Amino acid sequence: xxxxxxxxxxxxxxxxxxxIGPVDVLSKKRCRLMYCSLGFKSDVCLFYVxxxxxxxDARCAHSGGPLCEGDIEEADGVLQVFCPWxxxxxxxxxxxxxxxxxxxxxxxKLEDGNVYVKHANRLSLEPFPADQKS
Numbered sequence: 001x002x003x004x005x006x007x008x009x010x011x012x013x014x015x016x017x018x019x020i021g022p023v024d025v026l027s028k029k030r031c032r033l034m035y036c037s038l039g040f041k042s043d044v045c046l047f048y049v050x051x052x053x054x055x056x057d058a059r060c061a062h063s064g065g066p067l068c069e070g071d072i073e074e075a076d077g078v079l080q081v082f083c084p085w086x087x088x089x090x091x092x093x094x095x096x097x098x099x100x101x102x103x104x105x106x107x108x109k110l111e112d113g114n115v116y117v118k119h120a121n122r123l124s125l126e127p128f129p130a131d132q133k134s
Contacts, residue, residue, distance in 0.1 A: 015120040017109065020046060026053070026115050031068045033058055037122035044106060044123060046115070047072065047092055049079055054092040055106040055117045056081075062088050062101055 020026065020034060027048050034055070036042035043058040045068045058067055065085030072081050072092070079092040088097055095103035107118040117123060 015106070015118045017116040018119050018123045020115045020117055020123060021125060023110055023113050023115055030072060032125060033068045034117070034123040034125060035127050036119070037124075037128050042121065044117065044119065045081075046108075046117065047081065049092065050074075053108040053110070053115055054079070055108050055119075056090065056092070056095055057104045060085065060088060060090075060101075061097075061103055062086055062099075067103070 026032065026046065030048055032046045034044040034046050036044060041059060041064075044055050045058045047054040047056075049072055056067065059065065060067055060083040062083065063085060065083040065088075067081050067083060067090070069084045070081045071084070072079065074080075080089045081092060082089050088099060088101060090097050090101070090103045093105070095105040097103070109116050109118075122128070
């Protein structure tokens with residue numbers, strides 16, 4: 001049910017598994033913004049589509065549009081999000097676009113009823129206080 005291969009817990013080069021929250025709560029919305037401890041440009045979208053979670057950078061690689069506000073569609077079995085600013089498409093699994101653009105995607109796993117995202121920095125469903133950004 002989760003995207004990515006999921007079990008490389010010892011792989012610290014690409015990040016650590018970050019607890020996001022319970023599956024039963026997070027599966028009630030199609031997209032949630034996860035704030036990154038590095039700030040606005042590093043935020044991540046958590047998508048829930050067709051019983052599966054996906055995570056990718058929240059700002060469009062083209063000009064920073066808010067992907068969490070984009071339309072999600074399936075075409076030929078490929079789930080994609082469309083940037084609301086210029087309609088660029090990104091595959092939810094790979095981050096690839098029909099253009100030469102590429103979004104960073106992150107592994108997601110479900111464990112003990114919780115959703116985890118593999119990321120190099122802290123993630124939160126609530127904004128970080130200004131003095132805690134690192």
